[in-house]
Amino acid sequence: MRNPVTIRDVARLAEVHPGTVSRALNEQTRGLVNADTAARVLRAADELGYRPNPIARGLKTNRSFTVGVLIPDLTNPLFPPIVRGIEDRLAQDGYTPLIVNTDNDPDRERSHVEAMLTRQVDGLIAATARLDGELLAEAAAGGTPLVLVNRSFEDSSAPAVTVDDRRGIALAVEHVTGLGHRRIAHVAGPQTVSTGHQRYEGFLAAMAAAGLEVAPEHVGFSASFTESEGARAGTEILAGPLRPTAIVAANDRLAIGCYDALARAGLTCPADVSVVGFNDMPFIERLTPPLTSIRVPQRQLGTTAAEMLLAQLTDGAPRTPGEVLLEPALVVRGSTAPPPPG
Amino acid sequence: MRNPVTIRDVARLAEVHPGTVSRALNEQTRGLVNADTAARVLRAADELGYRPNPIARGLKTNRSFTVGVLIPDLTNPLFPPIVRGIEDRLAQDGYTPLIVNTDNDPDRERSHVEAMLTRQVDGLIAATARLDGELLAEAAAGGTPLVLVNRSFEDSSAPAVTVDDRRGIALAVEHVTGLGHRRIAHVAGPQTVSTGHQRYEGFLAAMAAAGLEVAPEHVGFSASFTESEGARAGTEILAGPLRPTAIVAANDRLAIGCYDALARAGLTCPADVSVVGFNDMPFIERLTPPLTSIRVPQRQLGTTAAEMLLAQLTDGAPRTPGEVLLEPALVVRGSTAPPPPG
DNA sequence: CTGTTAGCGCATTCAT
């Protein structure tokens, strides 16, 4: 069968009591046992190929060494690196992630959280966009630690690790102002999700810092982070009387939509209008023109989130309701250039 | 605490014995209990918010309702859709996947398999490229069902679900021959992995079927499925005396490398040379020119694999060592055109 | 049809 060798088999071979084997095999309690005996037990365990059964252990200790990971959609290229970061960090401490896709559907989200809690996950990491407070309440009530990644609660009632969106947008704005642009537009993301909102506010702040006006018609709000919404918002922005010379998009997919809008308007990038994206997705350096974007340390986002959760799990430290901001970086490519002379 | 309400609490409220509660709550054994009693138990369970503890159940039944999923790297855009397919299908039957990345490192692979077996996974789904027979042996010895996805063993000793690579390449070859091409080259993938090998053989077969010769210098072998290797192999192919008018690449990333090779050689696609990729990765329709490619039903690959595994898990059916081939589809875009007149 | 009993594999308390 699977793993026929139990702690009793080891005990028999080592000629000690099962309880002693348990103590010897557990790092924590190793000290309680004679060094010689411990060595003998370890040798026996090794010889038999003994592997502790986490199920049984979990039943006793009420811990599963699993962590629930909630993401909207693994298929969105933003998430795989984050998930890998989480996974790799958790693995170091013997934890295994249970990954679920919520599709940002509140019902799916709820049922998945329920399922994970019944599976006795020791903690939760959530990257979902719209996470109603109930979920948090439920987890907190159950005493299950929760860490947010790539999003945060406004009241910062849960620890979160996010990229500094405002800083990222500032980098983008500073880049194009540095190139000489003055009329700069923003294709904003959905304002219901924290990244969309933060980046919008960051845009306003950065423009103010640069001493530039933001014409209302130079801000287009998208309903979702998709190419088609980017194209729609971009088209509206370009249709105005005083055309912007640069567009800072809240995300790469919106920026790609802007490419479409420009093409439809008979304009070229970057000769007529510069475009900056956000996230630095795979393969955007292969677009025509290669997209200038803001790189976010996605993998580090994951490792840091895992780290914060592990801190709570091992130290039993109470919630550290702080938010960790990771630094984004500007990646200059071919989609940005000085504004046209006119 | 987490889930303070146990089967005993329900029993007390419903005024029956815990054993009866267990039977009433379990679909399988529901029939063994009086309908009225069952209803009462269900009501009590609902009222108390009872959720069965899978850990305890697993300890008794020796099943964890988890499935180990081995993939090389979640960051490779090929895998997220497959994983989602697996996940969604498994979820329907109450199974949860444990996903690990092996990076095609045999050591990592081994240790991960060990860890999953220790965690009492009920089955394994492996999408890893080089999976030594030992792994299979180990799993089989432990009686753990295994299904391969996107790769297969040559001796087909394990059930596998793959895309029909030969058929896919045939579609590509037929497409370019239909456009009038005669001198067709192949940038092959690593011959050590099944997809690389199958597609190479498929190319030879399709060319033979079309009555065309394959010049040896028109086949370039890459050492890995990467852009740089594609560029290297592509450059070699283009350097020959009799330049091909079309290149069928074993994968999209190799095809992108061919774009680079063409650019370096001062040639344009598709005017001078047509290029066909394989996999239809996200965003390749945004390249210049948009890449003609072979679409593989990635998600279905995942759902089918999960289905095959579930069949073994539930029916207890012995290994069905069959291999399921899924149909690929040609997606024509701008990278293919009739050959130049010369 | 339902109550009783036992035990999955392990950690932990209490003795010794």
Added chain:
DNA sequence: ATGAATGCGCTAACAG
């Protein structure tokens, strides 16, 4: 320092 005993929550075999 180690043996003995108990129980985590649940299912399954056996009684009744």
